[in-house]
Amino acid sequence: MTRRQCTGEYKVKPIKQKVRELLGYPYPSRIPKGVFAEQWVGISTDEFHRAKDADVKYMRNRHPLLDMSWSRSDCVRYLTSFGLADTPKSSCLGCPFHGNAQWRHIRDTSPSEWADVVEFDAAIRQGNARANASGSRLLGEAFLHRSRVPLSQAPIDHVTAAERAALQLSVEEAEVLESGVEDGCSPWACRGDAEALTQDGFGLAT
Template structure:
């Protein structure tokens, strides 16, 4: 591990009020949870929290059911609405117009753009924060008492170090156990294969996430046609004039080619311009919450 990464890693808290594992049910957070069960990082977390957007692939929910049986600490599933239903109704979690996912835009003047991404905050961060406050005994809008400190475990590996971010809450300290072990994504995959050779790890991301690369879109289309059809229907609704409400001055698409998803010819042999969830360090950074 490079010296600068080592220097910014916080020391584990000695006696936190609560240890919470942020569980995305992807590769890294799954391995982190299983390693935590054997106390590879010290004392086990008190619980794990999985923020359910309501539109995860079926294989993710199935994998989560299996994972819960492998660990002794409880897994809380929390939610803040259903992102698919909200997209269908052009609403966000507060009931206001438009649910903002980072869809691709063709503006009226023909230029390209992207919509703001609020989905991580609305469907991941907020419900997790709400559950943590509940677990430490806080009522809505109650201030956190002095001395309360929560340690939040994040499943970020060495190859995703750019996704590290401190908590916005002064009473929460983020911790990155996989970084402490200098583990990369392939290390996590190797660790899992050695212990569970008959199982595969799912990719945790909403079915219609605009940051799917062409390999992922092709995987969904070929292996989960019902889920691909759901994504196509949402993609079509994005361009329904009645759903737009005049908010977006242009056409919205789920794919970077900015054509209907049904018409996209996925190029799985080379880079296509479709943005990958983990590769763009600025625009696509996802707060360490989605797909880990």
């Protein structure tokens, strides 16, 4: 796994910036005690362990789904009543925690989004000067798919025998490769936290 700061950099930081702006105290102004914005975070009862307090005093998290004791299936039932039964869990398009099934879904249902992720995958190949956790350049190349093959050619239709052998995976573990991290991702509950599955979410070939 290379340095990964997606949630912090692209979600949490801009949200805090906006909240400060809305409160009228843009950075680096000091926010007076007692001034805060309330944020509603959609964590359901199935994942109550992901509910956390905000890490700054000027934001307070509320979890309305927990307050109403709604599970994921309650949410799906509610969405279904509005014809939105196929609402997916949220995540970024080019998330390295996608499994093959998620990549296939993008490829097979949205050609423009597939073109976008293929382009993104090609763009990260050399990483950048602060590419890994110690701030060193990548010695190899970065890939979104764990096969360490460009996404456009990666074996996303099934976990190959070669992948299984290379990673010494059992059939059950290979199944996890297929499904990826199924948790959704929000600024306050990053699916990267569920990375027990993938110690090397961004494939790195040396």
